[in-house]
Each structure stands twice: as structure tokens, then as C-alpha cells.
Amino acid sequence: MAEATTSVVEKSAERAAPKKSLQLNEKLIGILMISPSVIAIAVFVYGFIAWTGWVSLSRWRGIVADLSYAGFENYINVFKSYRFQTDIRNTIVFTLFFLLGSLVIGLLLAMLVDSRVKGESFFRTVYLFPMALSFVVTGTAWQWLFSPGTPQEPHGLNQLFHMFGLHVYQNWSTTSYVWPGGGWRPDWLRIPVGIPVAMIPVIVAAIWQMSGFTMAMYLAGLRGIPEDLKEAARVDGASEWQIFRKITLPLLQPITLSAVIVLGHISLKIFDLIITQTGGGPGFATDVPGIYMYETTFKSNKYAEGAAVAIIMLLLVSVLIIPYLIYNMRSETER
């Protein structure tokens, strides 16, 4: 069928103008049109990624560039450092809870908004608003909210609890306690394994900001599920919960996947939210590779080590993105 269409085009093209030179011309123009972007991306994105990779294999520390080859020395130093191991643990904790929270809350909100209540568009807008803020604003505001004050003079959320007579006093952002306590760690790690309690305020702020995004995606998805499927299921005697589990959720799978990819890659690179909210937290309890890279490169002037951290972050993100791209391309060719 594809061949038939092409030959029709060809025949009409033949009638319009000489065949070969027009096609060549069009191809040439097409290439020329996109070449500025291609060149810019090739140089400023891929060229500089390659340059960063090269710097990460060098010995550059200090203002004067020292590009002598140092093998994987920087990578070894980074992996051995207390700070980087904490960063990896924190990133895993943050990604897990952020993804889970955003997806669950997004889905809940989407289902609520989808039930065609009055003022649906108002609620939709309200839930979506936090996404319009920059992470810097979110981080600063939530820092104030979670700032504990003292038990005698509470601040932020604690003040709210105090006003309502609730005897709750959280001091998560000031403690480096890792749950469960005891500081257990395997021998080959330098850091206690677990959930740093100081991450909770950061996770809450991030979920607050991005659950509107997942809500919007799920809303579109829910609206895309044909009603007759559900009607047929009801006729067959399925309960609402069964309909949800067997029809709605599976059909939302591609959306969940997209949301996971987008949110996942945000959380692997996160920097501005954390640095404004906790600055890396009490004793690295909320530190992440983005902050480590920034401080190593721009405060300590250790460019080679910073480049190594950047390449590691790139690899982490590609572990997430590349399977998704492959899956996407395969399903497109299948169609």
C-alpha cells in the first residue's frame, strides 16, 4: 500500500516538473533547513558532553587546566567518598517516594476531578497551579513551613499544630537521623542505609509541585477510556473496584510509563529544589549528586571530579531513558 501511494505522488510530480532534480532539491532544502539546529546541538550538547567526559578522565583541579590523562582516578575517588554514597542513597529514596507519591496522588486527584463535579475546571486549575512555580520558590516556601523553631516557640507547620492544640512537633529538617536507626551499614559502604528523615520535607514539597502534572496526564487518560468498555463490564456483573483494577489501570499503563520517565528524570537531576530548601541538609542528609557536582566544580574548583560526577549522572539518567526510547521506537515500527 505504501508503494502505491508513492507511485501516485511520483506520477503527479512527473507531471508537475522534472522528477529527479525536484526530489533532490527538496531533500537538499530539507537538510539545509535543519542543519543550523543540528550543528548547534552537535556542538553545544554532544560536543560538550564529550568534552566533559574527557575532562573527567583528566587531572584538572584548580584554575589552570591540567588535562593530563588520569584514567578512572576521579571516578574511584567519587565512589569512595562519603558524600557521593550519601547522594546515591538520597537519590534512590527521593526517586522512589517522589514517583510513588506523585503517581498515587495524581491518579486520585484525576479520578476525583473526572467525576464531573461542579467547578471541575476550577479544581483542575488549582491542582495544576503548583507546577507553574519554579522549584526555587517551592523550596524556599516549604523550607519556612518545615522550619521547626523550638518547642516553646514553634515556627511554620509546628506553629499550625500548636494553634490547633495538636501536640505534634516535627524537626525533620534539622536532624540527620536515618530510619531505621542504629546506623546499620554493609561493610563496603561508609554511610548508614535507610531513609533519611530530613528527606521527608523535600519529598513533600516535590510531590506537592508535580502531582498536578500527573493529574493532568491521568485525566486525559481517563477521558480516553471508552465508556462502553466499562458499561459492558458492569453488565457482566463486575464491581467498580474490579473495573478499576482490570480495565482502567491497564489502559492507563502507557501514561504511567510516560509519567515515570518524566518525573524520574527530573528527580535524578534535581538540584534547585534541594539547594533552596535545605542546602544539602543537615550533614548531607538531603544532598544529591547535582549539588555535589555544583560545589565540587564551582566552589572547590575541582573540575575533573565535578565532570566525573556529571558523567555519572548522565549514565544514571540514560539507564532510565534509553530503555524507554527503545521501547517507544519498537512499538512505533510495530504499528
Added chain:
Amino acid sequence: MRSKISILSIFLIFASILFIACGGQGGTPTASTGGTSQSPSPSPAASAQPTQSANQGSSAGENKLEIFSWWTNPGEADGLKALFEIFKKRRPGVEVINATVAGGAGTNAKAVLVTRMRGGDPPDSFQVHAGQELIGTWVVAGKMEPITDLFKQEGWDKVMPKTLLDQITYKGEIYSVPVNIHRSNMLWYNIEIFKKNNLQPPKTIDDFFKVAEKLKAKGITPLSVGGKDKFEVPHLFESVLLATFGPEDYPKLFKDPSMWENDPRLDKAIDTLNKMLDYANEDRASLSWADAAQRVIDGEAAMTIMGDWAEGYFINKGAKPNKDFGWAPAPGTSGSFLWLSDSFGLPKGAPHRENAIEWLKVCGSKEGQDAFNPKKGSIPARTDADKSKYDVYLRWSIDEFKRDKLVPSIVHGAAANEAYMTDYDNALNLFSANRDKEELKGMLLDAASELQSQ
């Protein structure tokens, strides 16, 4: 015909991109790492390279002076303005550009400065902490001109303390003019609380723990410490190090890295810090140094150990010296002055070198320092200050500066370079959170590998 128009439009797009890219160059100075200004400099300051780069910064020909700093807060901004006024009197007709980058402690400014210096677009002069921060970052990279001759010519080597000059000399040359001196090892206390409890400001570390015990029993936080600015606990520890090692051996810590591994006094210092933190507030991580100081004048805490910029903060809040707040050298450090200094140097390739040198002369002059320091809340690096211009605390500090033993601050760029400072700060911030003494010792030892030989 259509394809011809398309090709033409593509060429136009290409041409306009090239035009924009190249046209922008006129505004941004390109690499001229060795170029100096046109006229031969009357100052005997050495190593003037005679090459003149044709495409130097667009401001090169005009009569300007660009000073790069992070003095944006009131007080310091006023002091800087006062210096500009003096400069303008000496060189009327020069446009003074106040290139500041906001962001406390200059982290943003320093990042911008690195970009400019590496790109060959140095300002005429920039604010930098005198000592290893300047030397370890800029001098070893070959970006600064030595100004030892200027020191001799202006007679600064006679009015500034010799220990201070020794500690900012590298391989026999001096590279910056100290404008002010702040003191790091200071204890500030609430006079009301001390009077009510019949206490005297502690002189030794043992005194400190006796006083702290009494205060803790009364339910008053003995020591108020911050943590949000990531330098408060490192700042506290350098006073503890000074108290433990003494003014003779403390500077050796930065010349002999093996001391961090072998010296038993290090363990003693870490134990002292650990014990001190037992008497400090638990919510350190959410307080800045100013919040911690505020608790002292509010009467919620009794003492805080912070540099003497805290005095400026107290005065700003309306507290009265010797009535609401008192001061003393940090326990165990009486007789030693942990100095830090803001200074200005001469970068190689300064676009207006003559003006820059005149600026340095203003910075080092009695007139300049006495105009700047009362506003900033610091004391001059010169010992011939006009004391009538300074408040009661600064007058005391000027006297101390003349007779105490001078030792360089770690946390504020005098004793060690930036890479060491970051590692040291990280080690102590981690310790403030997890109180792991072994981890602290290990990290301090790792940090010591960043110390460069001088």
C-alpha cells in the same frame, strides 16, 4: 522559482546567525591574557607585559575603573562607596563601575570571577580574602601581579603588622592590599544572664564548661550555634583548634599536613568540640549565624562564638555594647587574634591598570581604611588608625590587633585554599549532624591532602 526562494532564505538565515554571533564580540572582550593598558605605568610594580591586544575589552580605551565585590549589604556597601568617593577625588573624571554580585560569603561572586578570569576579561580589581584563598586560587594560577614594590613605595610594610604581611606573602611577593581585619575568635554573651547568675565570661575551656554547666542547670541554652550558612560549626572549631594548639603551633597545621594524622592534640580538640555541642542548641541546621546571635540578645541563649561582624549585627538590632551584650576572646584563645581580611589585588591584564593601581593606593591609605572600616564594622589593617572614628568594641579590637599574636583563619580564606576549605567545612557540618568523631578525623585527614605547599 520556489526552490530558489527557499535557498535564498536559508542563506539569509545562515548569514544572520553568523552576523549575530560575530557582532556580539564587540561587546564582550576576547582573550587577552597578557595584554596591559596603553600607557607605561608610573608605578614600579613589576612584570608589565608590553603586548597590546587589538581586540581587548570595549572598555579598555575609556577611562574607567571596574571593582568586583560582593559587598551588597548595608554597611559594607556604604564603606565601599566611601572608598569610591576618595578615589574619585584623586582621579576626577574616571567612571567607577561597582560590579557587585549578591550572595553572602561570595559564592556566586567567586564563580562569576572564575569565568571572567579564565576568559581573559578580568576586572580592574576584585575583593578577595587575603592569604591562601588568594594565593591558592589565583596566584598559583599565574593570574595576579605582585605588588610588593607598591607596598614599599607606599610605606605599608611599616604600618601593617609583620606577621600579617608574612602570612600573605607567597615566595617572597605580596599580591593584595588588606583593607580590613575581622576577628574570628570572639565570644559574645548576654550581660543580663551573666549578671543574674553571677557568672564571668569564661577565660579557658574549663571555665567555659563550668559556666555552661551552671547555665544548663538553669534551663538556659549555654551556647547558640547556627548551621544554615554552612560555616558556623567550622568557625567554632577553628577557635577550638587555636585554643588546643596555641598560636605557635596552630599555623603549623597548614604547613605540615602530617599533624592531622599524628598529633594527639587533634583528638583533644575534637573531644572539646563534641562536648561544646552538647551544650548547644539542637536545631542548629535551621539557624543562620544571625539567627543564633539573635537568640543571645533575646535572652534565649547565653553565648555565641562568632566573628566580630556579629557586633555590627547586634548594633543594627539596637542592642547596646557593654549593656546588653558583652565580648571576650573565645575561651582559651586570649592573646591570639584569629584574623581574616578582605583585600584587593592587581589581576594580570587589568583593563585600566593605572586606575587599578591608584585604587590599591586608596585601599591601603589611612584615609581610605578609616573611611571604610567604621562603616563596615571592622578594623583597619594599618596600625595607625584614627581611633576616634571607631566604636567602643572596634577600639578595643584595634588595641588587641596591635599586641596579640596574629594567626590566620581557616574558614575565611586566610590559612588555606578553597579546596581545603570546602572539605574542612563539609567535615564539620557532617560532624555537627552525626557527631561521629572517627568520621570527622578521617575527613579532616582527607582534607589535609588539599593543602598546598607554600
